[in-house]
Amino acid sequence: MPPPADIVKVAIEWPGAFPRLMEIDQKKPLSAIIKEVCEGWSLGNHENFALQIADATSFYITEKNRNDIKNGSILRLTTSPYQTALQLHERIQSSSMDAKLEALKDLANASRDITFAQEFINLDGISLLTQMVESGTERYQKLQKIMKPCFGDLLSFTLTAFVELMDHGIVSWDTFSVAFIKKIASYVNKSAMDTAVLQRSLAILESMVLNSQDLYHKVAQEITIGQLIPHLQGTDQDIQTYTIAVINALFLKAPEEKRQEMAHILAQKQLRSIILTNVIRSTIPINDEMAHQLYVLQVLTFNLLEDRMMTKMDPQDQAQRDIIFELRRIAFDVECEPNNSGSMEKRKSMYTRDYKKLGFINHVNPAVDFTQIPPGMLALDNMLYFARHHQDAYIRIVLENSSREDKHECPFGRSSIELTKMLCEILKVGELPSENCHDFHPMFFTHDRSFEEFFCISIQLLNKTWKEMRATSEDFNKVMQVVREQIMRALTLKPNSLDQFKSRLQNLSYTEILKIRQSERMNQEDFQSRPILELREKIQPEIMELIKQQRLNRLCEGTCFRKISSRRRQDKFWYCRLSPNHKVLHYGDLEESPQGEVPHDSLQDKLPVADIKAVITGKDCPHMKEKGALKQNKEVLELAFSVLYESDEYLNFIAPDKREYCVWTDGLNALLGKEMTSDYTKSDMDTLLSMEMKLRLLDLENIQIPEAPPPIPKEPSNYDFVYDCN
Numbered sequence: 001m002p003p004p005a006d007i008v009k010v011a012i013e014w015p016g017a018f019p020r021l022m023e024i025d026q027k028k029p030l031s032a033i034i035k036e037v038c039e040g041w042s043l044g045n046h047e048n049f050a051l052q053i054a055d056a057t058s059f060y061i062t063e064k065n066r067n068d069i070k071n072g073s074i075l076r077l078t079t080s081p082y083q084t085a086l087q088l089h090e091r092i093q094s095s096s097m098d099a100k101l102e103a104l105k106d107l108a109n110a111s112r113d114i115t116f117a118q119e120f121i122n123l124d125g126i127s128l129l130t131q132m133v134e135s136g137t138e139r140y141q142k143l144q145k146i147m148k149p150c151f152g153d154l155l156s157f158t159l160t161a162f163v164e165l166m167d168h169g170i171v172s173w174d175t176f177s178v179a180f181i182k183k184i185a186s187y188v189n190k191s192a193m194d195t196a197v198l199q200r201s202l203a204i205l206e207s208m209v210l211n212s213q214d215l216y217h218k219v220a221q222e223i224t225i226g227q228l229i230p231h232l233q234g235t236d237q238d239i240q241t242y243t244i245a246v247i248n249a250l251f252l253k254a255p256e257e258k259r260q261e262m263a264h265i266l267a268q269k270q271l272r273s274i275i276l277t278n279v280i281r282s283t284i285p286i287n288d289e290m291a292h293q294l295y296v297l298q299v300l301t302f303n304l305l306e307d308r309m310m311t312k313m314d315p316q317d318q319a320q321r322d323i324i325f326e327l328r329r330i331a332f333d334v335e336c337e338p339n340n341s342g343s344m345e346k347r348k349s350m351y352t353r354d355y356k357k358l359g360f361i362n363h364v365n366p367a368v369d370f371t372q373i374p375p376g377m378l379a380l381d382n383m384l385y386f387a388r389h390h391q392d393a394y395i396r397i398v399l400e401n402s403s404r405e406d407k408h409e410c411p412f413g414r415s416s417i418e419l420t421k422m423l424c425e426i427l428k429v430g431e432l433p434s435e436n437c438h439d440f441h442p443m444f445f446t447h448d449r450s451f452e453e454f455f456c457i458s459i460q461l462l463n464k465t466w467k468e469m470r471a472t473s474e475d476f477n478k479v480m481q482v483v484r485e486q487i488m489r490a491l492t493l494k495p496n497s498l499d500q501f502k503s504r505l506q507n508l509s510y511t512e513i514l515k516i517r518q519s520e521r522m523n524q525e526d527f528q529s530r531p532i533l534e535l536r537e538k539i540q541p542e543i544m545e546l547i548k549q550q551r552l553n554r555l556c557e558g559t560c561f562r563k564i565s566s567r568r569r570q571d572k573f574w575y576c577r578l579s580p581n582h583k584v585l586h587y588g589d590l591e592e593s594p595q596g597e598v599p600h601d602s603l604q605d606k607l608p609v610a611d612i613k614a615v616i617t618g619k620d621c622p623h624m625k626e627k628g629a630l631k632q633n634k635e636v637l638e639l640a641f642s643v644l645y646e647s648d649e650y651l652n653f654i655a656p657d658k659r660e661y662c663v664w665t666d667g668l669n670a671l672l673g674k675e676m677t678s679d680y681t682k683s684d685m686d687t688l689l690s691m692e693m694k695l696r697l698l699d700l701e702n703i704q705i706p707e708a709p710p711p712i713p714k715e716p717s718n719y720d721f722v723y724d725c726n
Contacts, residue, residue, distance in 0.1 A: 008069050013054055014041055014077045030063055037077055050080040055604065057589055060115040067649050070605050084110060085119035089128065097154070104157035111164035121170050129162045134179045155187075159200035166207065173211040178218060181208070185222035188231075188246075195236060202231075202242035209249040216253040223250070225265050232274050237284055244275070244293040251300045256307075263304050267448060276445045291438035298440050299433040305451060306430040308378040309420075313370035320377070323384050324366050328354050330387045331398040357402035359411030369413060374429075375420035383416045385452040386459060393456070397463050407473060410466040412459075414476070419458055422484055423451070426491070434635045442496045450498070457502050458487060468510035482513055489516075530708070535696065536689060543688045547681055551667040556580055559660055560594055561653055575603060576653070582671065583609050585643075587651070611645040615668045623652040641665050 006026045011019045020040060024033055031047070038046040051061040054076040061069065069075070079087070088110065091103030110116045133155075166173070187193055187201040205223065208215040223246070231243040247266075254262055266272070275297075279290065286294070313320050332354055352363045360366035370380050387394045401409040424430070444450040462483045471479050486508045495501040558577025575598045576587040588603035618624065621642040636654060639661045643651040655661035662680030669676050 008073070009071050010069060010073045010075050012037055012051070012075045012077055017041055019074075024069065026066065026069075030061065030066060034077075041077075048080050048083050049077055052076045052078050055589070056591060057112070058109070059113050062115055067646070068605065072606075073604060081113070081116045081119045085116060085123055085125065089120065089123050089125055092128070092132070101154050101157070104154060104161060108157045108160040108164065111161045114168050114170075117165050117168045118170060121165060126162070126165060126171050126175075129158055129165075130176060130180045132158055133162070133183050134177070153196075156194060156196035156200065159197060159204065163200055163203055163207075166204075173208055173215055176208070176215070181215070181218050182222055185219065188223060189227045191230065195239065198231070199238060199242055202239070202246050206242070206246045206249045209246070209253050213253065216250070220250060220254075225262075225269050225271070229269050229271065229274060232271075233278055235282075235284070237279075237282075237287065237290055240279055241287075241290045241293055244279075244290075244297060247271070248293060248296045248300060251297075259304060260307075263301070272445055272448060276442075280442050280445055288438055291440055292436075294440040294445075295437050296433040298444055299428070299431070301444075302427050302429050302451060303431075305378055305424070308381055309374045309376050309424055309429055311377045312373055313367050313377055313380065315365060315367035315371070320380070321367055323380055324355075327358060327383060327387055330391060331358060331395055355413075358398060358413050359401065359409070359415060360413035361411075366413065369417060372417065374424055375417060378424070379417040379420040382420050382452055382455040382459075383413070385449065386416075386456045389452075390456050393460055397460070401463075408470070409473075410463050410471070410479075411473070411476075412463075415462050415466075416455075416459060418476075418480055419462055419483070420455060422480065423455060423458060423487075426484070426487065427451075436635045436639065441491065441494060443498050443501050446497050453498050454501075457498065457505065458483070461486060461505050465510050482510060485513060532693070532697075536693065539689060539692055539696075540685070543685055543692065544676070546688065547666075547684050548670045548676065550684075551663055551670055551676065552578065552582060554663045555667040556582075558586075558598060559656070559664065560590065560598075562656065563589075576651075577603070578609075578667070578671075585609065585651075607643070607645060607651060609671050612643055612668070612672060613646075614644045615641060615665060615672065615674075616644060616650075617641045617665060621652060622650050623654075641668075643668065 008024050008026065009021065010024055011021055013019045020037070022037070030051075034049055034051060035046040037051070038044070038049055043049065052075065053059050053061065054074040058076075059065070060081055061075065078084070088103055088107045092100060092107060094100045094103060107120075111120065165171070184201050184204050187197055188205065193201075205219055209219050225247065228243050228247060232240050234240070251259065251262060275294070279286070279294070315321075328351075348364075355366050356363045358366070360369050362368040370377060397410075398412055401412060444454070447453050462479065465483055465486065466479050469475065469479055469482065486505055489508055490501055490504040493504055495504055555578035558575055560573050560575050563572040563574055573590040573592065573594075574587060575590050575594065576585060577598065578585055585607040586603040587605050587607070590598070618637050618640060621640045623642065624637055624640050639655040639658065641653050641655070641661065641664065643653075645651065653664065655664060659680060662678035666676040666678050666681055
């Protein structure tokens with residue numbers, strides 16, 4: 001007979017004694033269980049004790065998390081969170097350097113636990129740490145020359161403890177003094193500083209900027225881009241990542257009117273070329289967090305174009321009209337005629353003719369073309385940049401099209417406006433960076449005017465594709481669709497430079513796009529005749545079973561998931577996998593992301609599949625209903641799912657990507673006997689079904705399959721016939 005569900009069998013350790021095997025009744029109060037354990041070892045004052053998970057995390061067991069205790073768990077009897085906090089509060093104020101260092105090291109480890117953190121914060125521990133940073137450490141600065149490693153460790157553990165405590169979101173960032181900010185900033189501004197101290201200081205500054213608009217202004221006064229740049233020129237990728245994160249945070253929180261000014265400073269300090277040389281082209285592979293920060297910087301840089309993108313042209317503004325005159329002048333090599341040269345009608349007629357050649361929709365007043373937003377004035381900026389910096393290509397395109405028949409000319413003006421709009425959509429100009437995206441493009445870090453150069457390459461591609469398609473004005477939208485596909489396919493290859501991007505586009509001619517489309521169409525060919533549809537229906541259950549087995553096999557291999565944290569760069573991981581008999585989910589915490597499969601025996605926690613009640617996805621998940629910017633992110637919502645088990649208990653997941661999300665939700669639904677409905681399943685079904693159909697119909701190639709079965713022949717007039725087999 002199986003034991004009751006509320007009883008768990010565990011081992012409990014106590015220093016200097018043999019571990020005890022014990023059955024814990026989850027219905028009993030935790031204080032009663034601790035009292036029973038203390039009495040077993042003849043320990044008094046049971047209220048001064050608590051239970052911890054005996055692993056690297058050492059998290060305290062509380063009434064909230066006690067249901068995480070599973071059969072076979074190893075627990076540790078230890079001093080209560082309050083007593084531990086009280087002891088550490090006293091120890092970190094010791095006059096002995098060694099004792100203080102050891103206490104701060106213990107505090108840094110203990111602060112990861114929210115139960116301990118709450119008790120230490122209640123003792124005004126945060127204020128004590130900030131005071132130590134502001135003034136206490138100054139007493140030891142004189143000892144730096146003779147005790148430099150000790151001083152670095154002392155400060156490092158102090159800041160680590162501070163970061164861990166603040167990470168729990170218990171204390172508001174707005175409570176810190178200017179003196180504390182100045183001190184943290186001074187560690188970043190120093191040229192030679194302990195790596196761990198610098199790393200923690202950068203993390204604190206980033207959190208201050210992101211969590212408080214008031215602190216943003218204070219930090220911005222203490223830190224300059226020039227002081228951050230040297231940290232990018234080293235070889236420590238973690239320091240580089242934290243540095244770019246601080247720059248991104250300052251960029252993100254800066255008022256709109258200051259962002260352009262900040263971008264100008266970044267350009268002056270050659271941030272782009274420094275990142276290109278020391279990060280992107282470094283021999284050290286770029287990790288996920290660095291890729292994310294580069295992506296954020298890329299998005300924030302392109303978002304500077306939003307203002308021009310959403311600005312309509314004022315047809316009465318002479319300065320803006322002069323830009324159009326400049327386009328005409330460069331294209332046709334004409335100077336502005338004096339006012340008395342020719343009649344007004346003659347000049348208007350000449351302007352109208354030239355504006356038509358330039359491909360504007362409104363030949364009389366082309367300024368009207370730029371009143372559409374997006375792309376607004378950004379399109380005109382791109383056209384002027386192309387005309388000035390790629391003059392030969394600009395003149396060739398304009399003159400080439402003006403000499404064609406009217407119906408075959410590629411309108412440069414209209415094309416430029418629509419192309420600018422398309423590029424803004426592709427690069428998502430104006431949208432905030434996603435929390436989970438790592439999609440940065442190295443080529444955009446190779447030029448100070450990368451968007452304009454991107455446009456220049458793309459407008460030449462558009463003109464080339466127009467000629468290859470022998471398009472007319474009625475085909476304009478078709479050409480734009482082909483150009484979009486060419487650009488998107490080239491971008492997916494992640495070219496390292498704009499020249500490489502250009503060469504990739506050369507290989508994606510219209511003919512090549514047609515071949516790719518034809519190949520894809522053949523792969524997705526849909527047979528509509530009734531016999532084929534009947535065959536599809538017959539095969540479908542077999543394919544679905546095949547997909548189900550694949551999903552369950554993937555669950556057996558397991559996946560590493562990221563724990564929810566407000567600080568990305570100090571990610572904590574956990575691993576979950578299904579047992580080979582498909583009856584138990586094994587899961588447990590990891591110190592770092594694993595390189596391969598994690599064995600079952602290293603995963604301490606178990607969840608029987610029979611106990612699972614439901615799989616919940618998206619915003620209905622309990623961990624998505626909590627407060628915090630991370631939880632509100634659309635992409636994270638799309639990757640979140642939870643397993644409901646027992647009495648309203650949840651196992652919460654955030655998948656590393658959409659593919660893993662589909663695999664796990666499909667696999668869990670399959671275990672529960674429910675339908676697999678993910679996009680990934682639909683895609684797999686289409687692919688496998690199409691392949692299976694083609695294999696089965698291989699012998700019928702080039703044979704017309706009738707809509708209806710052939711008619712049954714009439715009965716013979718008599719049955720007086722025989723077939724002799726001999």
